[in-house]
Amino acid sequence: MTEDRDTDATPLTSEAKTPRTARGRKTLRAILDAAAAEFGERGYHDASISHITQRAGVALGSFYTYFDSKEEVFRALVRDMSAQVRDHVTPRVQAAPDGIAAEKAGLESFLEFVRDHKEIYRIIDESEFVDQQGYRQHYESSVERIRQRLVASAARGEIRADIGEVHAWAIMGMNVFLGLRYGVWDDGAAPGDVATVANEMLRRGLAPD
Template structure:
């Protein structure tokens, strides 16, 4: 179940065709901002890439700022939706983190622009930047707590462990997803999962 992409307030599309145009604009915005950055990127560059008229853009978004903010939330939701099914299907807490990391590196390879966009949000849209990492850490924390309740990881697993895992994933994605694809995502995820399994093992 993919998250619905969101337009500026009061500009949500009401038809399937409208939703497709909105999706095309957001995908084009990811390429435009990913390649040129926020300051050099332009609304006309986005509409050209999307193959839509300038008027269509303003049907859904108020400004360049507005589409950037929508894009940050959209990429955050896309990566969450991409990893979620693999995490849910995993047999235990460590296997869930393993599956999540493997899927994440795969997503990054197909959407290398995600780093530039989320990172630039620190400057262009600090609220979305903060929300992206705060909610990601909360999700990991909740998964770890559930795994602790099932006795799969140590009982005192906490917020610092969740932030540590998020940080690992972000930098492993940067190194093995964006910078160089010299190793298989499953190999990286397997190595890190073993590290987590021992590092977070229940204490006797």
């Protein structure tokens, strides 16, 4: 299973502020991780740059080396978290033996990611009002990857031939709410068990005619 990992790649900072050294990249990573914790805990409006730098253990000036404002780091964080999900899920999806199995692997690995990064739901939800373009891109790029996988699977005869964008959005919607229920609200169920139940529904619903 293959998918294009670069089609939705967006720089986290302007070219002028892109880290040129390993130390700079480490600092930027620390700021983004601290921003995720700050926005996830306090929400966009109550979060502050000073709290982000305190969490990151960097000077205030280091923040402004990469970002001009709280809104700018929030926008970068939305793109960064989308990329983290993609990079976490992609290897498992690519290793799957067929299209249906790929969706199971994708959901299972997504649930695992959410349990370790529960703040992603609050951040993505708030981005609808702070960074609507980033909000839409997060979902649209994810759906496009699902659609491409489904089309490739249909071409191999693994699933029904009339597959399309609606099917991809339906799978995305299912994954989002399963992530909320079994990743954020309650993480008692094994991700593999949840993915197995959902995948059986897909297998039956997408079976070739």
